[in-house]
Amino acid sequence: xxxxxxxxxxxxxxxxxxxxxxxxxxxxxxxxxxxxxxxxxxxxxxxxxxxxxxxxxxxxxxxxxxxxxxxxxxxxxxxxxxxxxxxxxxxxxxxxxxxxxxxxxxxxxxxxxxxxxxxxxxxxxxxxxxxxxxxxxxxxxxxxxxxxxxxxxxxxxxxxxxxxxxxxxxxxxxxxxxxxxxxxxxxxxxxxxxxxxxxxxxxxxxxxxxxxxxxxxxxxxxxxxxxxx
Amino acid sequence: xxxxxxxxxxxxxxxxxxxxxxxxxxxxxxxxxxxxxxxxxxxxxxxxxxxxxxxxxxxxxxxxxxxxxxxxxxxxxxxxxxxxxxxxxxxxxxxxxxxxxxxxxxxxxxxxxxxxxxxxxxxxxxxxxxxxxxxxxxxxxxxxxxxxxxxxxxxxxxxxxxxxxxxxxxxxxxxxxxxxxxxxxxxxxxxxxxxxxxxxxxxxxxxxxxxxxxxxxxxxxxxxxxxxxxxxxxxxxxxxxxxxxxxxxxxxxxxxxxxxxxxxxxxxxxxxxxxxxxxxxxxxxxxxxxxxxxxxxxxxxxxxxxxxxxxxxxxxxxxxxxxxxxxxxxxxxxxxxxxxxxxxxxxxxxxxxxxxxxxxxxxxxxxxxxxxxxxxxxxxxxxxxxxxxxxxxxxxxxxxxxxxxxxxxxxxxxxxxxxxxxxxxxxxxxxxxxxxxxxxxxxxxxxxxxxxxxxxxxxxxxxxxxxxxxxxxxxxx
Numbered sequence: 001x002x003x004x005x006x007x008x009x010x011x012x013x014x015x016x017x018x019x020x021x022x023x024x025x026x027x028x029x030x031x032x033x034x035x036x037x038x039x040x041x042x043x044x045x046x047x048x049x050x051x052x053x054x055x056x057x058x059x060x061x062x063x064x065x066x067x068x069x070x071x072x073x074x075x076x077x078x079x080x081x082x083x084x085x086x087x088x089x090x091x092x093x094x095x096x097x098x099x100x101x102x103x104x105x106x107x108x109x110x111x112x113x114x115x116x117x118x119x120x121x122x123x124x125x126x127x128x129x130x131x132x133x134x135x136x137x138x139x140x141x142x143x144x145x146x147x148x149x150x151x152x153x154x155x156x157x158x159x160x161x162x163x164x165x166x167x168x169x170x171x172x173x174x175x176x177x178x179x180x181x182x183x184x185x186x187x188x189x190x191x192x193x194x195x196x197x198x199x200x201x202x203x204x205x206x207x208x209x210x211x212x213x214x215x216x217x218x219x220x221x222x223x224x225x226x227x228x229x
Numbered sequence: 230x231x232x233x234x235x236x237x238x239x240x241x242x243x244x245x246x247x248x249x250x251x252x253x254x255x256x257x258x259x260x261x262x263x264x265x266x267x268x269x270x271x272x273x274x275x276x277x278x279x280x281x282x283x284x285x286x287x288x289x290x291x292x293x294x295x296x297x298x299x300x301x302x303x304x305x306x307x308x309x310x311x312x313x314x315x316x317x318x319x320x321x322x323x324x325x326x327x328x329x330x331x332x333x334x335x336x337x338x339x340x341x342x343x344x345x346x347x348x349x350x351x352x353x354x355x356x357x358x359x360x361x362x363x364x365x366x367x368x369x370x371x372x373x374x375x376x377x378x379x380x381x382x383x384x385x386x387x388x389x390x391x392x393x394x395x396x397x398x399x400x401x402x403x404x405x406x407x408x409x410x411x412x413x414x415x416x417x418x419x420x421x422x423x424x425x426x427x428x429x430x431x432x433x434x435x436x437x438x439x440x441x442x443x444x445x446x447x448x449x450x451x452x453x454x455x456x457x458x459x460x461x462x463x464x465x466x467x468x469x470x471x472x473x474x475x476x477x478x479x480x481x482x483x484x485x486x487x488x489x490x491x492x493x494x495x496x497x498x499x500x501x502x503x504x505x506x507x508x509x510x511x512x513x514x515x516x517x518x519x520x521x522x523x524x525x526x527x528x529x530x531x532x533x534x535x536x537x538x539x540x541x542x543x544x545x546x547x548x549x550x551x552x553x554x555x556x557x558x559x560x561x562x563x564x565x566x567x568x569x570x571x572x573x574x575x576x577x578x579x580x581x582x583x584x585x586x587x588x589x590x591x592x593x594x595x596x597x598x599x600x601x602x603x604x605x606x607x608x609x610x611x612x613x614x615x616x617x618x619x620x621x622x623x624x625x626x627x628x629x630x631x632x633x634x635x636x637x638x639x640x641x642x643x644x645x646x647x648x649x650x651x652x653x654x655x656x657x658x659x660x661x662x663x664x665x666x667x668x669x670x671x672x673x674x675x676x677x678x679x680x681x682x683x684x685x686x687x688x689x690x691x692x693x694x695x696x697x698x699x700x701x702x703x704x705x706x
Binding site: 148 | 260261262264266269270271274275291298299306312565566595662666692694696697
C-alpha cells in the first residue's frame, strides 16, 4: 500500500464520485475490444488497498493491514482465474527478497502509468472549463493514454504484455444510527507493447469487505476485462 | 523551480570525473532486498510493545510503534529509497566514523539515500535516517554533510519521536481537546522547534569530538538558507542552451528574452532575505535558520575558546563525486515525475560541463518529445510549470517560453533536437526511437516506419523492440 501514489489517481477517483452512491464507469482503447478475449496473463503491480472499516482505532487497522491485504490478494487471484486469467501479483505482502525487478522496473512503471493517467485525463479535464465531472458509464478513450516505450521489453521478461494497477479504498461511516460502507475500486490496464492504456474501470459500491461481496465485484470486473465488446 | 538552483551553488564542477564523461547509468538495485524491508509491521509492533523500554502503557505503546513502523514501512516500499547503493555506502562510512566510539548507537542507525526532490533529511523512531539526495548539492564539503548526519543522529539519541508522542498525548489528555484545537497544535509545533535546536547543539557536540572542522557545521546551516534564496544569474541564451545550429522558435515566442529588465540584483536578494528574516515561525516545524545559526555560533565560540586549536578539514574527491551522482539522479527523477521542463533544463545545463554525455542528451530529447506531445494534445498546461511574471531567472524564462510557443514550434524544436543529437550519438537506442515517435507525432507515417525499421535492424532485442515491431505491424496491416 503506497498512499503517496494515490495523489495521482485523484482525477480518476473524483470523476467517478460526484453525486453518486454507486456505479460503474469503464473506458477502453478501441483496440482492446478486439483482443481482450485473448488475455491470458496480467501482472498486477503493488495494489493499493486501504480499508478503514470495522476498526476502533487506526493502529488496529495498521496491525491488520497486511493480513487483510493478503486475503484480498487471494480473492483477486481466485476471481481472475475464474475468468481464465493468470494474475501474477507483485506487492510488498508477497515479494521475495530476490525480486529486485520490482524496485528497478515495476514501481517506476507504476509511477509512469499514474503520471500519464493524471496528465492525459484529457476528456474529463476539458469538460466544464477544466472542472472534473463524471465521465459517461461506458466509452472509448477520445485520445489514447500513452507512455514511454523503454519498458516494452518487460513483455518478454514476464511473458505477457498486460500490466495492471488497481486500488480498493473502503470506508465506514455512521450517521443517525445507520452504518454506511463506501468502497471505491479502480483498475488501469496497460499494454506494455503498445505503451498505451487499454482499459480503465472505476466502481463505487456500498458493501462490507466480506469475501462474498468482494467476490461478486471482482468476478464481474475480471469478466468485463475478458468479455467487453 | 528552486530545486534547480542548487546546480549553480556547486560552483565549477571538476571535469576530471570520468564516470560522467560519456554516459550515466541511473542507480538500480543489484543485490537482494535488505532484510528490514521484509519486516512484518504487525509482528514488529507486537514484539516491540512486549519488550519496550520507553515507559509507555500498552495502549500507547501499540499506537506509537504501529504508527512509526507503518510510516517506516511506507517509506521503504515507496520506490524512492536506494538500497545497497554507492551513496548509501558512503553515508554509512561517514556515520561509522562519527560513531566510532559508540558501537551500540552505531548498530541502531540505518542510513538510506532517497530520490525525493525536496532538500531534506529525516530520522525515524528506530534510528532509520533518510537523506534526500536533493540536499547534497547545497553543501560544500564532507564536514557539512557530517554535521547534517550528526544532527539527525541526535534526534534518535535524544528520543525526539517518543518525546513528541508523549507531549501529544499529554496535551490530548487535557480537558477540551479537539482535533482542530489550534492552540495545542501550535504548542506541539513549538515543542518540535525546541527539539530541532537541541539536535543542532547535540550534533555539534559530536562534530567537536571528530576531526572535522566544526565551523563547517555553522556553514552547513548557512547553506540551508540558499534553499529559499534566488541568486543572480547571467541572462539565458536559448540558442546556447539547446546547442542547435538554428533555433526553430520564432522571436514572438521568446517573449521574455527580449526584455531588457535587470536580472535579480543584490538589492532584490537583500529584500528577499529581509522578508524571510521577519517571517513568523509559529506555524513551522523548524525554528528559523537565523535562530539556529545564532545558537550554534554561540556554542562554537565557547568551544573554540576552550580548545584553542585549529581543526582539520576534509574535502574529499569522493564527496564531489557523490554530489554529482545526486544531480544526475535528479535528472532521472524529474523525468520520471513528468517534470519535463525541469529535467530538460537541468540536463542541458549539465551538458555544458559534459557535452559528450549521451544520457543527458537522451533525457533532454525525451523531455522535448513529451512537451511536444502534450502541446499537440492541447494539454501542455498540465505539465508546464506556472507562468512567472516577471520572469527574471533563466529557468523561469525557459518555462515561460514554452507557454508562448506554438504547437508547430514544439514539434520543430523537438524534432530538430532529436535529429541533431542523433548525428552525434548515432547508436543511441533512445534517440532512435524518439526519432520514429517524433515523425509519428507529425503524422509522417512513412518516415516513422522507416525509423522503426532502422531501430530494429540495429537493436533486434533492444528495450523498445516489442514496441517498434508492434508499430510496424500496425502500420503495415
